[in-house]
Structures are given as structure tokens and as C-alpha cells.
Amino acid sequence: MKAAVIGAGTWGTALAIVLAKNGHEVMLWSKFPAEIKELMETRRHRNLPGAVLPENITGETALRAVCEDCAVLVLAVPSIYVRETAREMSPYVSPGKIVVTVAKGIEEGSLLTMTELVEQEIPAARAAVLSGPTHAEEVSRLLPTTIVAGAREEQTARFVQDCFMNESFRVYINTDVKGVEIGAALKNVIALAAGMADGLGYGDNTKAALITRGIAEISRLGMKMGCRPETFAGLSGIGDLIVTCASMHSRNRRAGILIGEGRNYEEAMREVGQVVEGVYAAKAALELSERYEVSMPIVEKVNEILFAGKPVREAVRELMLRDRKEEGI
Incomplete structure (x- = not known):
């Protein structure tokens, strides 16, 4: 062929x-x-x-x-x-x-x-x-x-x-085409956050928290959009999220590290030297969360860091001090 x-x-x-x-x-x-x-x-x-x-x-x-x-x-x-x-x-x-x-x-x-x-x-x-x-x-x-x-x-x-x-x-x-694509796009936003945590010198506990709560955010939105929950437990959901948050092959994680170290997103993208999809997906993810009335605090903070100049450490502190909740998606 x-x-x-x-x-x-x-x-x-x-x-x-x-x-x-x-x-x-x-x-x-x-x-x-x-x-x-x-x-x-x-x-x-x-x-x-x-x-x-x-x-x-x-x-x-x-x-x-x-x-x-x-x-x-x-x-x-x-x-x-x-x-x-x-x-x-x-x-x-x-x-x-x-x-x-x-x-x-x-x-x-x-x-x-x-x-x-x-x-x-x-x-x-x-x-x-x-x-x-x-x-x-x-x-x-x-x-x-x-x-x-x-x-x-x-x-x-x-x-x-x-x-x-x-x-x-x-x-x-x-x-479940939409579920596959929602997981693929939004994991890049979470990977930026994981990279920012690495840039600040945080450890494995922080990375695990971002991956776990990140897939919860993606799943919440996806199910509200009519996607199947099992898609987000699969390769294009948690699988893609893990590899993108953990590997130095990931341009989104590398850009996040640079932002955590003090660069803005434009400087980080220039240094990575390739398209950083998570920067473009972040605004769209926030718009989707508002359209479907889904709480996505990590996505919100990534947008504030990228486009409103919020210091990364301050964003982490605000995430940690959110209202007490039960675990769940």
C-alpha cells in the first residue's frame, strides 16, 4: 500500500x-x-x-x-x-x-x-x-x-x-474518538504543571499528586462531554499522562521545568525549540471547563501562570490550600 x-x-x-x-x-x-x-x-x-x-x-x-x-x-x-x-x-x-x-x-x-x-x-x-x-x-x-x-x-x-x-x-x-482526543490534548497541560514542579525542585510526591489529580480533572470534563470513563483509564488517558509528565523526551515537561525556574512561556518555548502543545491547549481547556461547568483547578492555575504572570510557588500554595474535599473524580 x-x-x-x-x-x-x-x-x-x-x-x-x-x-x-x-x-x-x-x-x-x-x-x-x-x-x-x-x-x-x-x-x-x-x-x-x-x-x-x-x-x-x-x-x-x-x-x-x-x-x-x-x-x-x-x-x-x-x-x-x-x-x-x-x-x-x-x-x-x-x-x-x-x-x-x-x-x-x-x-x-x-x-x-x-x-x-x-x-x-x-x-x-x-x-x-x-x-x-x-x-x-x-x-x-x-x-x-x-x-x-x-x-x-x-x-x-x-x-x-x-x-x-x-x-x-x-x-x-x-x-470513543472524542475521549481519546480530550485525554491527548489535556495531558499536555498537566505535563506543563509537572514540569513546573520539577523546576521548583519538588519531588515524586508532587509529581504523583499532579498525575492523579490531573487525570481526575480530565475525566470529569470528558465524561461531561459524553466520553466514556474507561477511555481515560487507558493508553490515551492515564498512559499518555504518565509518560508526558515523567520523561525528558516531553517538550511540555521541559518547557514546564524552564517556567518553574523562572522563564516565561515564550522564553521556554524558544529554548525547547519545538512546538509546546500544552501552551496552546491550556486556554482551550479552561474554556471547556467553563462551558461545561467542570472544576479544573490545575488547568486554572496553569493558565494563571502562563498568561497572568502568577508566580509558580504561589499557584502551588493556592492549590494545596483549597477547600477540604473527599477524594474522587
């Missing part, structure tokens, strides 16, 4: 390697000719040490070619570019073609998930999502990884499962 990966960042390149390992012909697209030229000449991505691009990956800069020639399209640009890229793809996507989004985010303003953006901009497509506790650095080296393919129709999810699954990349399916 021919497959296209639209976006030649670390995650897009890692997924191209997985597809190529499965024997598919893979077209890896970037709008930047210099990026494709370097990838094809070196067969390596500068931010994926140890990974080599198989020969059945070819580079492309013409969006029409990849959309028309390939049976499945993997949309791997950062969340803030998904709508724009999907709009550009739309004239070249034939009815029923599967478009798999792999960015984790919620669009600010519209509060749409990434598959909802695809459905809006490419109405001819069947939208799916691939999400879970997956660092590109490890996936590209074919280290054992598990992930979830989500789609409204089980048949679509199984198609994506068949495309990607192999002995190092185990794919589960889930038809």
Missing part, C-alpha cells in the same frame, strides 16, 4: 519509519524543500538520534501528489497548523479516503478536536486519530510501544490498526 505522512517533524518521521517497516511505500511530505532534501540525503532526522529512514520512504513537497497517490494520509503537522493544512489537502482527497490525525490539541476559539477539524475541512474523508504514550525518539528506534487508533466507525479504526501494527508497535482500537 502507498501511505503518506504529511509533516516531517520527529513524530511524522517516526511514524513513517513504522509504516515503512510494515512494507508500505511511504511518501514523507514537508512544505520545506530543504528539510526533505536533508532527510533524503542523510536518511536521518537530526532530532531522532539512532534512527535511519528505510529506502521505501521517499520525500515530497507537492501536497497534491501525496493526497492523490496514497491510500491513507497521516496528518502529522502540529495542532496549530492542522486546520490550514487540512484545508489545503481537501481538493485532492477522494471520497472515503482515511485521514489519520496524530497531533494532540484543541483548537483555540472553536474548541474543536483535530478529527473534528479534519471532518470540517475535508468532508469527503473518513477521519481517525492515533494517540497514546509514544515518544518519537523511541518509536523511531522501534522500541516496544502501545497506542490507540480511534475512529467513529470500528471498520476505520481497524484499517488504521492494520496499517501500523507490528511486533514493536501494538495498536488497540477505540470508537
